[in-house]
Amino acid sequence: MADLTTRFLGLTLRNPLIVGSSGLTDSVEKVKEIEQAGAGAVVLKSLFEEEIIAEMEETLHRMTSRQFIYPETFDYMDEDVEEDSVRKYLRLVQEAKAAVHIPVIASINCVTSQKWTYFAKELQEAGADALELNLFILPTDFSRSAEENEKLYFEIAKEVLSQVTIPVLLKISYYASNLGQMIQKLSETGIKGITLFNRFYSPDFNLENYQVISTNVLSKPGDLSISLRWIAVMAHRVNCDLAASTGVHDGEALIKQLLAGANAVQVVSALYKHGYPHITQMLDDVTKWMEQEGYDKIDDFRGKMSQAKSSNPAAYERVQFLKNFRHFVYQL
Numbered sequence: 001m002a003d004l005t006t007r008f009l010g011l012t013l014r015n016p017l018i019v020g021s022s023g024l025t026d027s028v029e030k031v032k033e034i035e036q037a038g039a040g041a042v043v044l045k046s047l048f049e050e051e052i053i054a055e056m057e058e059t060l061h062r063m064t065s066r067q068f069i070y071p072e073t074f075d076y077m078d079e080d081v082e083e084d085s086v087r088k089y090l091r092l093v094q095e096a097k098a099a100v101h102i103p104v105i106a107s108i109n110c111v112t113s114q115k116w117t118y119f120a121k122e123l124q125e126a127g128a129d130a131l132e133l134n135l136f137i138l139p140t141d142f143s144r145s146a147e148e149n150e151k152l153y154f155e156i157a158k159e160v161l162s163q164v165t166i167p168v169l170l171k172i173s174y175y176a177s178n179l180g181q182m183i184q185k186l187s188e189t190g191i192k193g194i195t196l197f198n199r200f201y202s203p204d205f206n207l208e209n210y211q212v213i214s215t216n217v218l219s220k221p222g223d224l225s226i227s228l229r230w231i232a233v234m235a236h237r238v239n240c241d242l243a244a245s246t247g248v249h250d251g252e253a254l255i256k257q258l259l260a261g262a263n264a265v266q267v268v269s270a271l272y273k274h275g276y277p278h279i280t281q282m283l284d285d286v287t288k289w290m291e292q293e294g295y296d297k298i299d300d301f302r303g304k305m306s307q308a309k310s311s312n313p314a315a316y317e318r319v320q321f322l323k324n325f326r327h328f329v330y331q332l
Protein backbone atom coordinates (compact mmCIF):
# COMPACT_ATOMS: atom_id res chain seq x y z
CA MET A 1 0.00 0.00 0.00
CA ALA A 2 1.39 3.41 -1.01
CA ASP A 3 2.29 5.70 1.91
CA LEU A 4 0.83 9.20 1.53
CA THR A 5 2.34 10.63 4.73
CA THR A 6 3.61 14.17 4.20
CA ARG A 7 5.62 16.72 6.14
CA PHE A 8 4.17 20.20 5.89
CA LEU A 9 5.10 23.26 8.00
CA GLY A 10 7.01 20.92 10.29
CA LEU A 11 3.80 18.93 10.96
CA THR A 12 3.17 15.33 9.96
CA LEU A 13 0.06 14.93 7.79
CA ARG A 14 -1.35 11.52 6.93
CA ASN A 15 -1.62 12.77 3.34
CA PRO A 16 -1.11 16.06 1.47
CA LEU A 17 -4.80 16.90 0.89
CA ILE A 18 -5.86 19.90 2.96
CA VAL A 19 -9.39 21.25 2.93
CA GLY A 20 -8.91 24.99 2.31
CA SER A 21 -10.42 27.88 4.21
CA SER A 22 -14.10 28.36 3.28
CA GLY A 23 -17.65 27.86 4.48
CA LEU A 24 -16.82 24.15 4.36
CA THR A 25 -14.59 24.56 7.40
CA ASP A 26 -16.58 26.89 9.65
CA SER A 27 -17.93 24.44 12.24
CA VAL A 28 -16.73 21.55 14.38
CA GLU A 29 -19.23 19.17 12.73
CA LYS A 30 -17.81 19.96 9.29
CA VAL A 31 -14.23 19.54 10.51
CA LYS A 32 -15.17 16.11 11.89
CA GLU A 33 -16.66 15.09 8.54
CA ILE A 34 -13.51 16.28 6.81
CA GLU A 35 -11.38 14.11 9.09
CA GLN A 36 -13.65 11.13 8.55
CA ALA A 37 -13.42 11.54 4.78
CA GLY A 38 -9.64 11.22 5.11
CA ALA A 39 -8.16 14.73 4.66
CA GLY A 40 -4.64 15.37 5.95
CA ALA A 41 -5.45 18.74 7.57
CA VAL A 42 -7.96 21.56 7.56
CA VAL A 43 -7.73 25.35 7.30
CA LEU A 44 -10.63 26.95 9.16
CA LYS A 45 -12.75 29.70 7.61
CA SER A 46 -10.92 33.02 8.00
CA LEU A 47 -11.60 35.37 10.86
CA PHE A 48 -12.16 38.62 8.96
CA GLU A 49 -11.48 41.90 10.76
CA GLU A 50 -13.47 43.62 7.99
CA GLU A 51 -16.55 41.56 8.89
CA ILE A 52 -16.19 42.50 12.55
CA ILE A 53 -15.99 46.17 11.60
CA ALA A 54 -19.11 45.81 9.41
CA GLU A 55 -20.94 44.15 12.30
CA MET A 56 -19.95 47.03 14.60
CA GLU A 57 -21.28 49.54 12.08
CA GLU A 58 -24.56 47.67 11.78
CA THR A 59 -25.02 47.53 15.55
CA LEU A 60 -24.20 51.21 15.75
CA HIS A 61 -26.74 52.01 13.05
CA ARG A 62 -29.44 50.01 14.85
CA MET A 63 -28.72 51.79 18.14
CA THR A 64 -28.60 55.32 16.74
CA SER A 65 -31.79 54.90 14.75
CA ARG A 66 -33.66 53.99 17.93
CA GLN A 67 -32.37 56.31 20.62
CA PHE A 68 -29.81 58.84 21.67
CA ILE A 69 -26.65 57.25 23.01
CA TYR A 70 -23.79 58.72 24.96
CA PRO A 71 -20.48 58.73 23.05
CA GLU A 72 -18.79 56.46 25.63
CA THR A 73 -21.27 53.74 24.72
CA PHE A 74 -19.57 53.41 21.34
CA ASP A 75 -16.31 52.25 22.90
CA TYR A 76 -17.99 49.56 24.97
CA MET A 77 -20.09 48.46 22.04
CA ASP A 78 -17.10 48.18 19.69
CA GLU A 79 -15.23 46.07 22.21
CA ASP A 80 -18.27 43.87 22.82
CA VAL A 81 -18.90 43.15 19.14
CA GLU A 82 -15.22 42.44 18.50
CA GLU A 83 -14.86 40.27 21.57
CA ASP A 84 -17.94 38.30 20.66
CA SER A 85 -16.73 37.50 17.12
CA VAL A 86 -13.21 36.70 18.24
CA ARG A 87 -14.47 34.58 21.15
CA LYS A 88 -16.67 32.55 18.78
CA TYR A 89 -13.72 31.91 16.49
CA LEU A 90 -11.42 30.95 19.36
CA ARG A 91 -14.06 28.51 20.57
CA LEU A 92 -14.17 26.99 17.07
CA VAL A 93 -10.39 26.45 17.17
CA GLN A 94 -10.50 24.93 20.67
CA GLU A 95 -13.44 22.64 19.93
CA ALA A 96 -12.09 21.55 16.55
CA LYS A 97 -8.75 20.71 18.17
CA ALA A 98 -10.49 18.64 20.83
CA ALA A 99 -12.65 16.83 18.25
CA VAL A 100 -10.12 15.74 15.62
CA HIS A 101 -6.57 14.41 15.36
CA ILE A 102 -5.64 16.06 12.05
CA PRO A 103 -3.86 19.44 12.24
CA VAL A 104 -6.19 22.43 12.52
CA ILE A 105 -4.87 25.56 10.82
CA ALA A 106 -6.52 28.85 11.77
CA SER A 107 -6.85 31.66 9.23
CA ILE A 108 -7.04 35.43 9.58
CA ASN A 109 -7.54 38.40 7.31
CA CYS A 110 -7.04 41.84 8.85
CA VAL A 111 -7.07 45.43 7.75
CA THR A 112 -5.09 46.98 10.61
CA SER A 113 -1.61 45.89 11.68
CA GLN A 114 -2.46 45.68 15.41
CA LYS A 115 -5.17 43.12 14.71
CA TRP A 116 -2.90 40.78 12.70
CA THR A 117 -0.72 40.35 15.77
CA TYR A 118 -3.53 40.37 18.33
CA PHE A 119 -5.57 37.69 16.52
CA ALA A 120 -2.43 35.64 15.81
CA LYS A 121 -1.49 35.50 19.50
CA GLU A 122 -5.02 34.60 20.57
CA LEU A 123 -5.22 31.78 18.01
CA GLN A 124 -1.94 30.32 19.15
CA GLU A 125 -3.26 30.38 22.72
CA ALA A 126 -6.43 28.63 21.56
CA GLY A 127 -4.32 25.72 20.31
CA ALA A 128 -4.16 26.18 16.52
CA ASP A 129 -1.47 23.95 15.00
CA ALA A 130 -0.54 26.65 12.49
CA LEU A 131 -1.77 29.95 11.19
CA GLU A 132 -2.58 30.92 7.61
CA LEU A 133 -2.48 34.66 6.90
CA ASN A 134 -5.02 35.35 4.19
CA LEU A 135 -3.09 38.26 2.78
CA PHE A 136 -4.26 40.29 -0.14
CA ILE A 137 -3.84 43.90 -1.02
CA LEU A 138 -5.55 44.66 -4.33
CA PRO A 139 -3.16 46.96 -6.20
CA THR A 140 -5.78 49.67 -6.80
CA ASP A 141 -4.43 52.25 -4.37
CA PHE A 142 -3.03 54.86 -6.75
CA SER A 143 -1.23 56.66 -3.95
CA ARG A 144 1.10 53.72 -3.25
CA SER A 145 3.91 52.41 -5.44
CA ALA A 146 4.29 48.71 -6.22
CA GLU A 147 7.21 48.61 -3.80
CA GLU A 148 5.20 50.20 -0.98
CA ASN A 149 2.30 47.84 -1.60
CA GLU A 150 4.47 44.75 -1.53
CA LYS A 151 6.38 45.94 1.52
CA LEU A 152 3.19 45.48 3.52
CA TYR A 153 3.36 41.70 3.03
CA PHE A 154 6.82 41.64 4.60
CA GLU A 155 5.82 43.95 7.45
CA ILE A 156 2.77 41.87 8.35
CA ALA A 157 4.77 38.62 8.16
CA LYS A 158 7.49 40.12 10.38
CA GLU A 159 5.04 41.44 12.98
CA VAL A 160 3.10 38.18 13.21
CA LEU A 161 6.30 36.13 13.39
CA SER A 162 7.50 38.26 16.29
CA GLN A 163 4.39 37.27 18.27
CA VAL A 164 3.88 33.55 17.66
CA THR A 165 5.90 30.37 17.66
CA ILE A 166 3.45 28.16 15.71
CA PRO A 167 4.18 27.76 11.98
CA VAL A 168 2.93 30.63 9.82
CA LEU A 169 1.66 30.09 6.28
CA LEU A 170 1.08 33.03 3.91
CA LYS A 171 -1.74 32.76 1.40
CA ILE A 172 -1.17 35.21 -1.39
CA SER A 173 -2.46 36.15 -4.85
CA TYR A 174 -0.52 36.47 -8.08
CA TYR A 175 -0.88 40.27 -8.25
CA ALA A 176 2.76 41.30 -7.71
CA SER A 177 5.15 43.33 -9.81
CA ASN A 178 7.80 40.60 -9.75
CA LEU A 179 6.03 37.56 -8.40
CA GLY A 180 8.91 35.05 -8.52
CA GLN A 181 11.26 37.27 -6.58
CA MET A 182 8.57 38.29 -4.11
CA ILE A 183 7.70 34.64 -3.31
CA GLN A 184 11.39 33.84 -2.92
CA LYS A 185 11.99 36.79 -0.57
CA LEU A 186 8.86 36.01 1.46
CA SER A 187 10.12 32.45 1.88
CA GLU A 188 13.21 33.85 3.59
CA THR A 189 11.36 35.81 6.27
CA GLY A 190 10.97 32.89 8.68
CA ILE A 191 7.50 31.82 7.57
CA LYS A 192 7.08 28.07 7.14
CA GLY A 193 4.98 28.00 3.98
CA ILE A 194 3.26 29.91 1.16
CA THR A 195 -0.10 29.04 -0.38
CA LEU A 196 -0.25 29.75 -4.12
CA PHE A 197 -2.87 31.18 -4.75
CA ASN A 198 -5.96 32.57 -3.16
CA ARG A 199 -9.03 33.05 -5.38
CA PHE A 200 -11.29 36.03 -4.91
CA TYR A 201 -14.74 37.34 -5.24
CA SER A 202 -14.81 38.58 -8.84
CA PRO A 203 -17.21 41.18 -10.20
CA ASP A 204 -19.54 40.79 -13.17
CA PHE A 205 -22.33 43.04 -14.52
CA ASN A 206 -26.03 42.32 -14.66
CA LEU A 207 -27.12 43.97 -17.92
CA GLU A 208 -30.78 44.13 -16.87
CA ASN A 209 -30.43 46.21 -13.72
CA TYR A 210 -26.87 47.58 -14.10
CA GLN A 211 -25.82 46.00 -10.80
CA VAL A 212 -22.39 44.62 -10.02
CA ILE A 213 -22.77 40.96 -9.14
CA SER A 214 -20.38 38.19 -8.15
CA THR A 215 -19.47 35.52 -10.65
CA ASN A 216 -17.54 32.25 -10.79
CA VAL A 217 -17.53 31.80 -7.04
CA LEU A 218 -16.29 28.25 -7.53
CA SER A 219 -13.22 27.43 -9.58
CA LYS A 220 -13.21 25.10 -12.56
CA PRO A 221 -10.69 22.32 -13.30
CA GLY A 222 -9.16 24.54 -16.02
CA ASP A 223 -8.16 27.08 -13.34
CA LEU A 224 -5.42 24.70 -12.21
CA SER A 225 -2.84 25.98 -14.69
CA ILE A 226 -1.86 29.24 -12.95
CA SER A 227 -0.96 27.65 -9.62
CA LEU A 228 0.56 24.61 -11.39
CA ARG A 229 2.95 26.86 -13.33
CA TRP A 230 4.00 28.82 -10.25
CA ILE A 231 4.41 25.80 -7.99
CA ALA A 232 6.60 24.22 -10.69
CA VAL A 233 8.63 27.42 -11.14
CA MET A 234 9.10 28.12 -7.41
CA ALA A 235 9.71 24.57 -6.14
CA HIS A 236 13.42 24.13 -5.20
CA ARG A 237 13.80 27.93 -5.27
CA VAL A 238 12.19 28.78 -1.93
CA ASN A 239 13.19 28.43 1.66
CA CYS A 240 9.81 27.17 2.89
CA ASP A 241 7.03 24.74 1.96
CA LEU A 242 4.56 25.41 -0.83
CA ALA A 243 0.84 24.62 -0.74
CA ALA A 244 -1.04 24.63 -4.04
CA SER A 245 -4.52 26.12 -4.17
CA THR A 246 -7.05 26.78 -6.96
CA GLY A 247 -8.49 24.42 -9.51
CA VAL A 248 -7.67 21.10 -7.84
CA HIS A 249 -10.82 19.12 -8.60
CA ASP A 250 -9.70 15.49 -8.77
CA GLY A 251 -6.95 13.02 -7.94
CA GLU A 252 -5.12 13.76 -11.18
CA ALA A 253 -4.88 17.47 -10.41
CA LEU A 254 -3.58 16.64 -6.93
CA ILE A 255 -0.90 14.37 -8.43
CA LYS A 256 0.10 17.13 -10.90
CA GLN A 257 0.62 19.65 -8.08
CA LEU A 258 2.79 17.15 -6.20
CA LEU A 259 4.79 16.45 -9.37
CA ALA A 260 5.22 20.24 -9.73
CA GLY A 261 6.69 20.28 -6.20
CA ALA A 262 3.85 21.18 -3.82
CA ASN A 263 4.26 19.98 -0.24
CA ALA A 264 0.51 20.07 0.29
CA VAL A 265 -2.56 20.75 -1.83
CA GLN A 266 -5.67 22.66 -0.78
CA VAL A 267 -9.10 21.79 -2.13
CA VAL A 268 -12.33 23.81 -1.83
CA SER A 269 -14.55 24.20 -4.93
CA ALA A 270 -14.50 20.48 -5.80
CA LEU A 271 -15.91 19.74 -2.33
CA TYR A 272 -18.64 22.36 -2.70
CA LYS A 273 -19.60 20.54 -5.92
CA HIS A 274 -19.23 16.90 -4.87
CA GLY A 275 -19.34 16.89 -1.05
CA TYR A 276 -16.82 15.62 1.50
CA PRO A 277 -16.82 11.98 0.19
CA HIS A 278 -14.94 13.36 -2.84
CA ILE A 279 -11.89 13.64 -0.54
CA THR A 280 -11.84 9.84 -0.20
CA GLN A 281 -12.21 9.42 -3.96
CA MET A 282 -9.34 11.81 -4.71
CA LEU A 283 -7.04 10.08 -2.24
CA ASP A 284 -7.96 6.64 -3.61
CA ASP A 285 -7.06 7.87 -7.09
CA VAL A 286 -3.66 9.13 -5.86
CA THR A 287 -2.98 5.79 -4.14
CA LYS A 288 -3.94 3.81 -7.25
CA TRP A 289 -1.74 5.98 -9.46
CA MET A 290 1.23 5.64 -7.10
CA GLU A 291 0.87 1.87 -7.06
CA GLN A 292 0.54 1.74 -10.83
CA GLU A 293 3.69 3.89 -11.22
CA GLY A 294 5.60 1.96 -8.55
CA TYR A 295 5.97 4.81 -6.04
CA ASP A 296 6.03 3.79 -2.34
CA LYS A 297 5.88 7.29 -0.90
CA ILE A 298 5.09 10.87 -1.95
CA ASP A 299 8.75 11.97 -1.85
CA ASP A 300 9.52 9.40 -4.58
CA PHE A 301 7.86 11.69 -7.12
CA ARG A 302 7.34 15.09 -5.47
CA GLY A 303 8.87 17.84 -7.59
CA LYS A 304 9.78 15.42 -10.40
CA MET A 305 8.22 17.85 -12.88
CA SER A 306 9.32 21.13 -11.29
CA GLN A 307 11.03 23.59 -13.59
CA ALA A 308 14.37 23.04 -11.87
CA LYS A 309 14.23 19.31 -12.68
CA SER A 310 12.82 19.71 -16.17
CA SER A 311 14.76 18.98 -19.34
CA ASN A 312 12.68 21.72 -20.99
CA PRO A 313 12.53 24.61 -18.47
CA ALA A 314 11.42 27.07 -21.16
CA ALA A 315 8.06 25.27 -21.37
CA TYR A 316 7.16 26.71 -17.95
CA GLU A 317 7.83 30.27 -19.08
CA ARG A 318 6.20 30.15 -22.50
CA VAL A 319 3.35 32.63 -22.66
CA GLN A 320 2.67 33.23 -26.36
CA PHE A 321 0.78 30.92 -28.68
CA LEU A 322 3.52 30.56 -31.26
CA LYS A 323 3.86 28.15 -34.12
CA ASN A 324 2.22 25.11 -32.49
CA PHE A 325 -1.09 26.95 -32.54
CA ARG A 326 -0.89 28.42 -36.04
CA HIS A 327 -3.24 25.80 -37.42
CA PHE A 328 -5.43 25.60 -34.35
CA VAL A 329 -9.10 25.59 -35.38
CA TYR A 330 -12.18 25.74 -33.26
CA GLN A 331 -13.79 22.31 -33.23
CA LEU A 332 -17.50 21.84 -32.71
Ligand SMILES: Cc1cc2nc3c(=O)[nH]c(=O)nc-3n(C[C@H](O)[C@H](O)[C@H](O)COP(=O)(O)O)c2cc1C
Pocket residue numbers: 020021022023045046107134171197198199217218219220223245246247248266267268269270
Ligand atom coordinates in the same frame (compact mmCIF):
# COMPACT_ATOMS: atom_id res chain seq x y z
C1 LIG B 1 -17.40 30.14 -0.75
C2 LIG B 1 -15.92 30.34 -0.53
C3 LIG B 1 -15.48 30.88 0.67
C4 LIG B 1 -14.11 31.10 0.86
N1 LIG B 1 -13.67 31.64 2.05
C5 LIG B 1 -12.33 31.82 2.26
C6 LIG B 1 -11.85 32.33 3.50
O1 LIG B 1 -12.58 32.60 4.44
N2 LIG B 1 -10.51 32.50 3.62
C7 LIG B 1 -9.61 32.19 2.62
O2 LIG B 1 -8.40 32.36 2.81
N3 LIG B 1 -10.05 31.69 1.45
C8 LIG B 1 -11.38 31.51 1.25
N4 LIG B 1 -11.82 30.99 0.05
C9 LIG B 1 -10.82 30.67 -0.99
C10 LIG B 1 -10.45 29.18 -0.93
O3 LIG B 1 -9.80 28.85 0.29
C11 LIG B 1 -9.53 28.78 -2.09
O4 LIG B 1 -8.29 29.46 -1.97
C12 LIG B 1 -10.12 29.08 -3.46
O5 LIG B 1 -11.48 28.73 -3.51
C13 LIG B 1 -9.36 28.34 -4.55
O6 LIG B 1 -9.38 26.93 -4.35
P1 LIG B 1 -10.41 25.96 -5.15
O7 LIG B 1 -10.14 26.12 -6.59
O8 LIG B 1 -10.11 24.59 -4.62
O9 LIG B 1 -11.78 26.41 -4.80
C14 LIG B 1 -13.18 30.75 -0.16
C15 LIG B 1 -13.65 30.17 -1.34
C16 LIG B 1 -15.00 29.96 -1.54
C17 LIG B 1 -15.46 29.32 -2.81
